[in-house]
Amino acid sequence: MLYARLRVVAVVLLLGLGSVQTVGAAGPWSYLRQLPAADSGVKIKLPSALSIDSSSNRYYVVDAEQGQLVSFDAEGKFLAAFNAGGELKAPVSLARTSTGILWVVNRGSNELLYINPRQQQVQRYQPTYPDGKGMTPAKVAVDAEDRLFVLDQRRGAILQLDDRLQVVQTYAGDKDFRGFVDFKLKGRELFALDGLSRKIYRFSGSGALAQVVAFEGLQFPVALEVDSAGQFYLLDRHAGTVEVFGPQGDKRFNFLGKGKRHGQLWYAKDLLFDWEQRLCIVDEGNSRVDILTR
Amino acid sequence: MSRIKQLLKISSLLLCLLILPVLSFAVDCFECHNPTDFKGRVVHAPVAKKACLSCHGPHVSRHEKLLLGKETELCFTCHKEVAKTVADSPMLHAPVRDGQCSACHDPHASEQGNLLKKAGGALCFDCHADAQKSYKVSHPPFSKGQCNACHAPHGGSDQRLLKETGSALCFGCHSSTKALQGKHLDMDLRQVDCLSCHHPHGGDSRILLRSISHKPFAEGKCKTCHSSTMGVEVCLNCHKQVLDSFNKVHNHLGIAGNGNPCVACHDPHVGDLPGLLPANVGTLCRDCHADTFERREKNLHGHGGWNQCSDCHQLHGSDGVAMLINGNNVCAECHEQHKGFTHPIGDDALDPRNGQPMDCLTCHNANDGSMYRYYLRGSGERGLCVQCHQSY
Numbered sequence: 001m002l003y004a005r006l007r008v009v010a011v012v013l014l015l016g017l018g019s020v021q022t023v024g025a026a027g028p029w030s031y032l033r034q035l036p037a038a039d040s041g042v043k044i045k046l047p048s049a050l051s052i053d054s055s056s057n058r059y060y061v062v063d064a065e066q067g068q069l070v071s072f073d074a075e076g077k078f079l080a081a082f083n084a085g086g087e088l089k090a091p092v093s094l095a096r097t098s099t100g101i102l103w104v105v106n107r108g109s110n111e112l113l114y115i116n117p118r119q120q121q122v123q124r125y126q127p128t129y130p131d132g133k134g135m136t137p138a139k140v141a142v143d144a145e146d147r148l149f150v151l152d153q154r155r156g157a158i159l160q161l162d163d164r165l166q167v168v169q170t171y172a173g174d175k176d177f178r179g180f181v182d183f184k185l186k187g188r189e190l191f192a193l194d195g196l197s198r199k200i201y202r203f204s205g206s207g208a209l210a211q212v213v214a215f216e217g218l219q220f221p222v223a224l225e226v227d228s229a230g231q232f233y234l235l236d237r238h239a240g241t242v243e244v245f246g247p248q249g250d251k252r253f254n255f256l257g258k259g260k261r262h263g264q265l266w267y268a269k270d271l272l273f274d275w276e277q278r279l280c281i282v283d284e285g286n287s288r289v290d291i292l293t294r
Numbered sequence: 295m296s297r298i299k300q301l302l303k304i305s306s307l308l309l310c311l312l313i314l315p316v317l318s319f320a321v322d323c324f325e326c327h328n329p330t331d332f333k334g335r336v337v338h339a340p341v342a343k344k345a346c347l348s349c350h351g352p353h354v355s356r357h358e359k360l361l362l363g364k365e366t367e368l369c370f371t372c373h374k375e376v377a378k379t380v381a382d383s384p385m386l387h388a389p390v391r392d393g394q395c396s397a398c399h400d401p402h403a404s405e406q407g408n409l410l411k412k413a414g415g416a417l418c419f420d421c422h423a424d425a426q427k428s429y430k431v432s433h434p435p436f437s438k439g440q441c442n443a444c445h446a447p448h449g450g451s452d453q454r455l456l457k458e459t460g461s462a463l464c465f466g467c468h469s470s471t472k473a474l475q476g477k478h479l480d481m482d483l484r485q486v487d488c489l490s491c492h493h494p495h496g497g498d499s500r501i502l503l504r505s506i507s508h509k510p511f512a513e514g515k516c517k518t519c520h521s522s523t524m525g526v527e528v529c530l531n532c533h534k535q536v537l538d539s540f541n542k543v544h545n546h547l548g549i550a551g552n553g554n555p556c557v558a559c560h561d562p563h564v565g566d567l568p569g570l571l572p573a574n575v576g577t578l579c580r581d582c583h584a585d586t587f588e589r590r591e592k593n594l595h596g597h598g599g600w601n602q603c604s605d606c607h608q609l610h611g612s613d614g615v616a617m618l619i620n621g622n623n624v625c626a627e628c629h630e631q632h633k634g635f636t637h638p639i640g641d642d643a644l645d646p647r648n649g650q651p652m653d654c655l656t657c658h659n660a661n662d663g664s665m666y667r668y669y670l671r672g673s674g675e676r677g678l679c680v681q682c683h684q685s686y
Contacts, residue, residue: 038649046613048543064543065613090543090613110541133527136540136547153540153548154526154555177551196549196582219585238585260647267615285615286648 028294029255031262032278033076035061035289042078044070047269047282049139050289051094054275061282061289062094062104069094069102076291084115087122093139097146105137105150112137112150112165127165135159143185151180158183158192160207169207173199182223182270193224193234200224200232200249213249225271225279233271235281240265242281260286334403341402349401366393376448383449388421388591390448398447415439429496436495443467444494453580453587464488479516491564504564504572511563519562529556542611549582559609576601589662596663606660616661622653625660646682 036042046065052058057074063081067088071079089108096102102115106124114123127135127150139151148161156179160169171190173180178196185191188205198218202211213232220238227233230247240258245251260266266285274280279292323346324332332341340348349368350360361368370377380390389397398417399409406413412420418441419426429436435443446457456463461470461483468474470483478486492502510518519528526547530537540547550558559571559578566573580587590596599605606624607617614621626633636654637643643652654660656671657678663669672678 046543046615090541092543107541107543110537133525136537136545138548153545156548156551173551179548179551179555181548194551220583260645260650266648285650287650288648 029279029292030294032291032293034262034291035059035072035076036070036078037076040078042070042081044287044289046284047287047289048092048284049094049270050272050280050282051096052272052274052280053096055098057275059274059280059289060094060096062091064090064092064107067091067108069104082117084113084122085120087113087115087124093137095140095142095148097142098144099146101146103140103142103148105140107138110136112140125165127159127161127167129155130167139182141183141185144187149183149185149190151183153179156180156194158190171201171203171207173197173201174209174212181221184224184226186226191224191226191232193221195221213245213247215243215245215249215251217251218243222269223271225273227273227277233279235265235268235271237267237269240268242271242279256281262290265290332402334400335405336407336409337403338401338409364393365395366390369395379446379448383446384451385453385455386449387447387455391591413439415441425495427495429493430498431500431502432496433494433502453577460484461486461488464492490561493566504561504566506566506568506570507564508562508570524554525552526554526556528554536610539610542608543613544615544617545611546609546617571604574601575604579603586661593663593669594665595667595669597660597669600660600663622655625654625658629654 036044044061044063044066046063047061048064049062051060051062053060058079059072059076061070061072063070066083067086067090068081068083069088069091070081073079084104087106088104089106091104091113092107093105094102100117102113102117104113104115106113109124110126112125112127114125115121127137129135134154135150135152136154137150138153141149143149148165149158150161151158156172156177158171158180159167160171162168171180171183171192173192173194176197178194180192180201181195183190183192189210190203192201192203193199194201198215198221200213200215201209202213204210215232215234218234218236218239220236221234221243222237223235225233231252232245232247232249234243234245236243238258241254241256243251243254257264258266264286265281265283268281268283268285270282272280272282274291276293281290281292283290322344324344340346349362351362352360355361357364363371370380380386389395395401398411400411401409404410406417410417415426415436416439418439435441441447444457444463445455447455450456451459458466465483475481475483491504493504494502497503498505510516518532521528546559547555549555556562558581561570561572563570565571567575572578576587590600603609606619606627608614608619612618612621618624620627632654637652637657639652639654639656641651644650645652645656659669659671664671666673666678668674670678672681
């Protein structure tokens with residue numbers, strides 16, 4: 001009897017059917033739902049990014065392969081799929097302003113798209129540096145004042161652009177800088193991840209470098225989030241884990257693991273806290289967005 | 295009198311008890327083990343002293359060959375200087391890492407110095423067969439099989455296990471003369487990496503330049519590239535069309551910070567392969583993907599030629615998850631015949647764990663390897679299959 005119970009436990013552990021296990025200050029993270037729901041009939045082939053609208057509690061998933069933006073309500077119900085009149089070619093990042101304007105990194109054409117859904121208007125831009133050199137935008141974000149920030153892969157820097165898409169502020173690393181792979185705007189601060197150097201940079205609102213936090217023990221970090229306690233959540237793409245570090249880079253805990261079931265990640269790409277501080281993980285390999293709560 | 299006899303008897307008994315064990319330890323192992331197997335120009339000190347029990351237990355052991363401990367630990371009890379080198383080396387030679395000192399050294403006797411099993415290059419080429427090439431012009435240490443002139447056999451700072459970094463290695467033998475400096479645009483040669491242009495084993499020319507030259511370099515037009523700006527734009531001036539190959543969901547831009555990402559992989563002067571890449575592409579990839587290489591090295595079964603990453607992966611950009619050539623159909627590039635007898639794959643065979651179409655990589659971990667045959671992701675007898683077939 002005991003053997004049978006042990007065997008059941010072993011099988012459950014083996015198959016990863018248990019809830020997401022971790023112990024943090026606010027309790028363990030547990031699986032809430034996935035986008036799209038498995039039984040919804042909605043297919044996202046290559047989710048590359050996620051954006052949220054905190055005013056209407058909506059999720060927007062970027063599907064790079066099918067060239068569309070797919071929206072879901074707070075309960076994960078599919079709302080709409082939008083392809084901007086066929087303009088989206090391998091989109092990889094999305095930011096939504098408070099007025100509903102969408103900024104999309106259109107990787108297939110190496111452009112920044114300005115999309116006004118209400119007016120069904122799409123404008124295409126290729127921003128440049130003051131010296132006229134081009135960019136390869138990888139990520140885009142807007143802050144609470146709708147100011148636009150772009151991560152440029154060619155120089156690995158994050159750039160704040162004005163309304164004419166001119167560079168007004170550059171955020172770059174110090175020595176051994178290998179290039180930012182992700183960033184998050186939190187209040188007036190900007191947090192940026194240099195994945196290859198295993199460093200997080202914290203910049204003040206004025207653009208001054210306020211802190212560099214080095215961390216160890218990760219295989220291939222690709223995305224970061226910062227919670228209200230200042231803890232860093234780092235997505236390790238190769239390990240399939242989320243690693244949590246304190247504000248000074250001290251390792252706190254980790255959760256999830258590599259695999260294809262719930263609670264497992266397969267080449268995940270992005271992290272985002274939603275309006276209720278639920279952790280959303282864009283999982284490319286499993287073609288879904290996992291939402292965790294605690 | 296009887297008391298004296300009794301004392302003599304007890305004394306004799308005690309003497310026997312004391313002497314017998316000593317006699318038993320002094321038993322000559324060579325009564326059974328052929329002594330000629332333990333002879334050579336160089337004999338390991340414990341063997342010469344017939345102190346077999348320094349390393350071996352005479353009766354039982356948890357370790358092979360009745361060794362007193364794990365091979366490396368046992369060797370390091372005496373060879374402390376090697377132990378320190380190993381401890382201080384970021385990258386270890388695979389046999390050292392795996393605790394197999396006896397892969398290179400004969401623990402008893404040898405005709406070679408340091409008890410090596412074979413002389414110089416012959417020993418190294420047993421494993422590194424791909425490095426055994428003939429060149430029109432060979433670097434003398436290479437042609438003489440003196441691998442350890444440049445390579446540290448136990449551990450080094452990178453996977454090449456070089457004894458020194460940068461030009462310091464070369465200037466161990468070569469002199470940094472004014473004339474040499476003059477041939478290198480008067481650069482401070484202490485700051486250059488000679489091996490980026492010169493092949494340390496051999497080449498077609500006397501100066502061992504790598505075989506494929508960048509056109510401006512071959513024509514001596516240095517200023518074509520060496521201008522005020524050295525960023526990616528320098529390369530795009532001539533190779534602008536290449537930029538489109540990076541307009542993919544995943545790409546290899548953004549790996550050099552403010553520097554030029556092109557030269558992170560391509561040597562701007564010369565290379566071994568078209569595209570000015572080194573012959574061993576994996577050494578480049580390892581700079582950023584060290585974790586992948588570490589996982590591979592720990593696994594028992596791996597895909598053949600896995601160090602040639604570009605056989606399966608796009609190097610500039612890809613719309614696939616792992617930058618695979620032809621997406622997840624990459625395997626068919628070589629394994630066309632497997633289509634005839636494979637487990638169902640494709641849109642008609644969805645993985646129940648995530649609803650995605652199955653492909654070769656669902657079951658085979660070609661990237662990391664695994665502990666199972668054919669680098670399966672679990673035991674082919676059961677462990678792999680029950681991931682999906684839970685009632686199996």
